[in-house]
Amino acid sequence: MQGYYVRKNMLGADGDFITSPEISQVFGELLGVWIVSEWMGAGRPEQLQLVELGPGRGSLAADILRVFSQLQSVVGGASVSVHLVEVSPALSRLQAETLTGKRNMEASSEDDPVYRHGETAARVSVSWYRLLEDVPAAFSIFVAHEFFDALPIHKFQRTEKGWREVLVDIEPADPDRLRFVVAPTPTLASSTLVQADERRDHVEVCAEGGVIVQQLARRIEEEGGAALIADYGHDGTGTDTLRGFKGHQLHDVLSTPGSADLTADVDFSFLRRMAGGGVACLGPVTQSMFLKNMGIDVRMQVLLRNCSDPSTRKQLISSYDMLTNPSKMGERFHFFSLLHPSRLGVPKKPQGLKLEKKSPAPLPVAGFTELGF
Template identity: 80%
Template sequence: MRIPLGAHTWRFTGGVSAHAAGSAAAARWRAARTRLHCSSGPEQERPEPSVLRHLTSKIKATGPISVAEYMREVLTNPVTGYYVRNNMLGPSGDFITSPEISQIFGELLGVWIISEWMGAGRPKQLQLVELGPGKGSLASDVLRVFSQLQSVFAEASVSLHLVEVSPALSELQAQNLTGKCSQKADAEDEPVYRTGRTTAGLPVSWYRRVDDVPTGFSIFLAHEFFDALPIHKFQRTEKGWREVMVDIDPEQPGQLRFVVTPSPTLASSTLVQAHERRDHVEVCAEGGVIIQQLARRIAEDGGAALIADYGHNGTKMDTFRGFKGHQLHDVLASPGSADLTADVDFSYLRKMAGGGVACLGPVTQRTFLKNMGIDTRLQVLLRNCTDSSTRKQLISSYDVLTNPAKMGERFHFFSLLHHSRLGKPKKPEGLKLEKKPQTAPLPVAGFTELRFS
């Protein structure tokens, strides 16, 4: 039978029972959309026949592919991948992120990084590592905070490390962060494929994998990174868990469809938890591996990780969706022309992190930013601003970031910390930590209140 789900159709085979009526499923899918939608005109189709041709050839040769493989091919294929070819950020792209909305967002994350570095005893080395750095806006705002507090880092070696698979975006990041002071590696397969220096003289390096970043005390930032990693989708059936796959629609050869496997797959047998109560589950195995890598590095070398993304705590089901021109887009239509994303399951990340690190959160973006002092920072900027249009922009951006109906409660923050960080905290100079009964047992910036003194 067929059950409409948003703009496309799920086809269930082998007597699979649906977990919701079509209208309810569509409503859930619409409610799950969490990208910030900007107003735009009528959608202009930009078909990518080469991507579809590649996918259909693969499916004809090997059979239906997993949703994870579909996402991986569509987003990061070295030749046709959406992230490899496009600059998709900003009003003229397919979506916009918090660093592009307001400089305050990146500044407060910069304060969080400094607070965690101080709380760790001011190590002599600080590697700022950003996963999926977009245009470089977040890193730029963070480094601006660092430059304003140069005396704090007087005896520390600070460097920036960017994990980026997109050649197009790495070029843009290099322009924004280093101007003309960057160069590519001689060989394409080098772990560090680009190096440079910021205008302030800080070294910047680009990598394709987290494992290629040098060891040492590191603070990792992952803003809207995990939601774009490939997911496996699983459906509960009368015969047990089955994996949802992508296949060619025999009635419409030029289109793709979802199908459910008639028998278990390796993924459905290993990735779904025995105690799972939901009827439809999305699991990001690749995200779990990266979390394990971050947790191991933090446990061995010190540091922290801050993950900011759309997500949930093991409660949602169907969140896989596409975005094109700031509008929802059918995930199977014109593959390669739209962004694909799925909400992050923070309960899964917590499980994969294991006991070697402390996990804090998730807390809403509104909670995190207010605990970091966004109200105070806004008032400072408004006092120093005389231009009425700029003042309106500051207030509007603040509203977008913190309003529960906008990004305030759709976005969540989750952190990995070295266990020593939850001992008696060292009070950072110039900051006042106040204990509040929230996620963390002890004051930790952003997860409990942090105020400027």
């Protein structure tokens, strides 16, 4: 396999970028509380699959699982399993180490859709897949943090002759260099992926992300559950956002392909459209709002009260600032959710049956609603 994510470990201070779960464990803990709250809101199903797309170093899943074990009296009745969709063999090894120590094994056959399996110290089963479609169908809470921005995009430009795809070509004067070119005629992508009423002059469409959201929506509609998608992005207003990062610095996207992180802002309006009418969508709300609604201020106060070491206190305060400050990650990152419609009080009526009793009012969806912590 080829490609940036397949080849290297790019996360963290020594890599190309750092993500929220790596900045503070509080981030993952609050997402863990969100998951428990959604599982409760769904009527505490017996089975709870935690499915993470693009788990990086495994820190987020580890922080979520710690919340599950701290809330054992609440989640204890559920059979919990973890399912990680990861394309990078190197990162899957790192995730396995974080989550299971040495209690994991690679599959003996390359054709096995579960290419690695293990279990945590608390005996929670953890399975690795290359594709979401291989994850078993069951009630699941899906988490995707900085996953959708890493998927490839198509770039389109409005021209006098209509929409044209922007393609990558070899620079004729220097075959070692690449350049962007505007396709002279419509391509299949430019004819099918740009909305007829599109008003922007430049749009980016992540077709792969659209297919994944359709899969998530279908699973949630059929099996129950929810998806929490956190990423930087816009709600249908962004234009030319493709950029590269290498060693925490901006990097020309066309130079040294495969060596830098290429990323584009996530278009949440596109994800909402792709999700279709079978699920409810909430958000995007800013990361600052989501974390504050989830009680980050109270959590930080507790941590600071119990911490006397000045350097740890300083680190706690700076990570809080990084996650919530509007000029840092607080407003650049957004949270978006797909939910089973019954979570918002739209019960699915089985065909031909009369609903005898009115369903109880659903619990508010944490993070997206101010709950008054």
